[in-house]
Amino acid sequence: MKKIAIFPGTFDPFTKGHDALVRRGLSFLDEIIIAIGVNDSKKTMISLEDRIKAINSVYGEDSRVKVIAYDGLTVDFAVQQNAKIILRGIRTTTDLEYEKLIADVNRKVAGIETVMLITEPEYAHVSSTIVRELMRYGRDVSEFLP
Amino acid sequence: MKKIAIFPGTFDPFTKGHDALVRRGLSFLDEIIIAIGVNDSKKTMISLEDRIKAINSVYGEDSRVKVIAYDGLTVDFAVQQNAKIILRGIRTTTDLEYEKLIADVNRKVAGIETVMLITEPEYAHVSSTIVRELMRYGRDVSEFLP
Amino acid sequence: MKKIAIFPGTFDPFTKGHDALVRRGLSFLDEIIIAIGVNDSKKTMISLEDRIKAINSVYGEDSRVKVIAYDGLTVDFAVQQNAKIILRGIRTTTDLEYEKLIADVNRKVAGIETVMLITEPEYAHVSSTIVRELMRYGRDVSEFLP
Amino acid sequence: MKKIAIFPGTFDPFTKGHDALVRRGLSFLDEIIIAIGVNDSKKTMISLEDRIKAINSVYGEDSRVKVIAYDGLTVDFAVQQNAKIILRGIRTTTDLEYEKLIADVNRKVAGIETVMLITEPEYAHVSSTIVRELMRYGRDVSEFLP
């Protein structure tokens, strides 16, 4: 059976850190769906179309990676896509505790397993939040993007 | 390509918590080698033979699970077994920080990826250390063993 | 002297996790006042009336448990109720650090002691935030409520 | 029913930090048994007799505080003393995670509740380990003792 995982996030923007997690995930998964969560009440800096385009330009040739936007509960999207696994990166212990609660709920309400990769040290500081902050003040952020 | 992981530990004893991690790992891995680390300077409560026997009695029928003892570096054993992945369970943030350092080294010196599963809450307290402590004082520990 | 504690929160909704803390607290406290903090600038999903009604239906017969809404500082409410103790549950290390700062201030400004219970593992993921998120998408959440 | 708690530790030595926890515990408990764990394989700096004497000299007049040495499992001692509660101080998040595992086991195997107080900031650094280290090098440590 094909091992399909979703990799959910806002990806505003999709960084080198996200890219590294996807590539590492492909070492033990057959397919990764990059799942862009859409939340009407949350304003993003980059439009959904541009985020999809940017991610597609990274993996365009690799049929194992797909990009799909979704709204609603992440587990409902996972079930609908036939994905049994959620892939998550952990940077800090604060991340761990948050992810643990979500993972427990997702296992309980939908039988979805969550697999964690610890962010590589060289990408730990490359968060979308920090990149957006740098963009806001006109800094060149290309070194943080794939 | 077959996805083989090693699941290293001392397993003194192998608990329900370990068992849960192996079963969850099988949802995205093709084969798991339960790798019993042997360290001459570290005395165990249960003999190596009895630990191997106990684990085999759990997975005897499942060809996807093997039990092998090893000494030396864990990554060297992984390479020798053709395993590209180390499977680890995380219970606490203290675990996370320790595992992160080891995982970074293992990726660096041998290209081995470490995949983390967060321990399910109902098994979080079922550590080998606590089970041994209960055994030492004559408590029945069968509820903690698979 | 009667040992009275307040158990403050928003309880939007009051979950099985809250209920477990109250019941555990009753093993060493004489009276627990479930203190619903009212904050005009914070919108809740469930109305104050419905939250009071739901909690009362859980403890209706137990004279050791009261439900009272309050605004203002939690310690001021505690003093006014003759409560010397604040009861709090801790789920994560992030909780601990937050609670520690608040507890230090409360001890300093009003001589109120804070007593902590660590959330039982089976309720660790049952946070009001997560339950609200599930409610928002139409999931049945009755298994998380007392 | 009288609310009896045990406050277990090695108390080598019993510090101002321990004393502060006992006094805070008495604000919501009827009796506290300071339970000195005796472990033949663990060498202490101060003899058991001297530790008992030192603690008694602090609480001699207070019938709510007792000092008793025990060996074996802490929960077995609690049950034998008719204590339903274990009182513990938490200094750090590392403490929390350790205490959580022990508390979960104690609740499970013996129905004993664990109640946590966060160490007051002014005593956070007053650990027995650090006091022993200072004693070893001939420092006056009286400011750390009650």
Added chain:
Amino acid sequence: MKKIAIFPGTFDPFTKGHDALVRRGLSFLDEIIIAIGVNDSKKTMISLEDRIKAINSVYGEDSRVKVIAYDGLTVDFAVQQNAKIILRGIRTTTDLEYEKLIADVNRKVAGIETVMLITEPEYAHVSSTIVRELMRYGRDVSEFLP
């Protein structure tokens, strides 16, 4: 070469905890610029003018301490002020993880070093957030201010 550091924050209000960090920083730095970050989208309780005045009244006589408001990226302000160092206080492990990410970025994008002091225990709970909360309810907060 003169060792100049900036000590960035909102200082709404500037507390005894901030003051203690500045004084400790002066034991190894030649000059500290208290850098008040101005962010149009973030409303403060105390006006910028009053914050500057309050801080100046504390260090008025000490030529090693300056107060300057800035907007934009903190590192850009540091570079413009010829400061090679950012001074930060850490209270909790949550603080550490946040500061670590920011410090890594600041080193990377501008070669600015971040030096951390751990908050003294007696000031750990004196956060601006808590002081504002007390002010909001009419409490006297002068004991928390320098």
Added chain:
Amino acid sequence: MKKIAIFPGTFDPFTKGHDALVRRGLSFLDEIIIAIGVNDSKKTMISLEDRIKAINSVYGEDSRVKVIAYDGLTVDFAVQQNAKIILRGIRTTTDLEYEKLIADVNRKVAGIETVMLITEPEYAHVSSTIVRELMRYGRDVSEFLP
């Protein structure tokens, strides 16, 4: 007044991570004494002489860095060397909590300030413990040494 710090440790071995901390410390300190703690009850892999020689070969030309072995309390050594500052690297939150307790004691008993640098991510996994483990199994560790 000259700003002198001690940088205490066992340095068994002195790694690239230690070296990075010393170099970063020199950006705001005038002199750093690398203080090798000697503890008769703790066996090291590398002899004291070889550790001193190795460190000297790194900083031989730089008069701002000295290497001295000491036994006894670290603060006593600091006082004796006229150093007002202890320089420490922090890798993890577990480190932070340990360092905090020690720093509070050192400030209290000897007025010595502790200044923390967070380990750069690329060196976070380069601990002496891990390097020794690799050496034990015959791995080449030169990439971890300065």
